[in-house]
Amino acid sequence: MNRAFKRSLVLIAVFAGAPATAETAPGEVTIDDMAVAQPVTAAAGDAINGRKVFADRGLGNCLACHVNSDLKNEQFQGTVGPALDGVADRWEAAQLRAIVVDAKKVFGPETMMPGFYSLDVGVDVAEEFKDKTILSAGDVEDVVAYLTTLKGE
Amino acid sequence: MNKRTLAALVLLGASPLFTAARAEPVTETLEIDGEAMITEAPAPKDPPGHPFDVVKSGWLYREPDTRAMEADSFENPGMLNVEHGEEVWNTVEGEAGKSCASCHGDAAETMKGVGASYPKWNAKAGKPFDIELQINACRTAQMKAEPYKFDARDQVDLTAYIKHQSLGIPVKIDLSAGDMMSWWQTGKDRYYLRTGQLNFACASCHEKNSGNYLRADHLSQGNSNGFPTYRLKQSNLVSLHNRFRGCVRDTRAEPPKAFSDELMALEVYVAWRGEGLSIETPAVRQ
Helix, strand or coil: CCHHHHHHHHHHHHCCCCHHHCECCHHHCCCECCECCCCCECCCCCHHHHHHHHHCCCCCCHHHCCCCHHHCCCCCCCCCCCCCCCHHHHCCHHHHHHHHHHCHHHHCCCCCCCCCCCCCCCECECHHHCCCCCCCHHHHHHHHHHHCCCCCC | CCHHHHHHHHHHCCCHHHCCCCCCCCCCCCEECCEECCCEEECCCCCCCCCCCEEECHHHHCCHHHHHHHHCCCCCCHHHHHHHHHHHHCCCECCCCECHHHHHCCHHHHCCCCHHHCCEEECCCCEEECHHHHHHHHHHHHCCCCCCCCCCHHHHHHHHHHHHCCECCECCCCCCCCCHHHHHHHHHHHHCCCECCCCECHHHHHCCCCCCEECCEECCCCCCCCCCEEECCCCEEECHHHHHHHHHHCCCECCCCCCCHHHHHHHHHHHHHCCCCEECCCCEEC
């Protein structure tokens, strides 16, 4: 059993009173070999909601940087990162989870992609975002579930 | 993908997977009312270490309609602000009973080239001044009038009027004066400082990704030669420190105050990055 898995088991035990919200805190997620093997929340990811989180400018806003043909009726898709078409053929779920949780641990500290479930952020964070992750644990799992549906023809 | 190829890809960084399609800025030339502007210039060599070979005006990254609007001063909505700035220039205010014109006469002569040399070391204040701070210094010391509050309409329009007298003149600031180099260095550190929940530095957008699209925005090098700029989104003339604050806020950080030491240092450094580009005030941006 790897460390991350043991930790999340412990956490799930801690949160056992409220199973629907059992989640691993951002600081407790272990990225091993560019992968996060265990889901960060107990509830299974919902790909349909993940698609919404992906496009929502106030949540994932993934289209700011990525083209995604699955959302081609969304205008203005960014080119800062690679197109995510067929991304599930290139990465496994555990790797996609690591990329969403903290891309800097996967691509290196210089990547432009923010850590969506990390508190390792820039200075002077505005009051309303202090000590908060960009996405909730549930949103992360939903986005990961959605990404795993992005397969080539 | 197995882990080994994965690691190799990350190491190489140059794999096609990781190269985004860039939309190059246009290579057109800008003439404003028939006068040629320098929109591309070799990067300044002193101090060494400029990240680009060629510095480019934000004009080159905008849509054709926006570019056309700037090229014709009758179409440029910012020219109304410049005209209002001229009225302010000639208006007597304060206990000394003077206008700017009382001392400085015809701005077309006395202010020609001045805007292109700012920010400039001010020995008395012991820090760099931009045009806005110089205006406030003249208002308080020379006119015995109240200083403008940040982004007061008269402040922005008068600044645009003064900068407009340098239209076409390339930006060149004096880094040898006073303590300018230490302000330049502080500004540079700020430029590469990651801020906010989104964890971006100025360089994340304007250096590593200039030429890319961030949603609908074609990212430029973030040069200051067009300020104050007329922003179509805001239907108004926008000051440089307002733009700085907006860019920092977009990283989900609390921005420094206008004219704070942090933003003055940043202004020095950003002006240097764009040296050689013509003043385009009032530039038109989206």
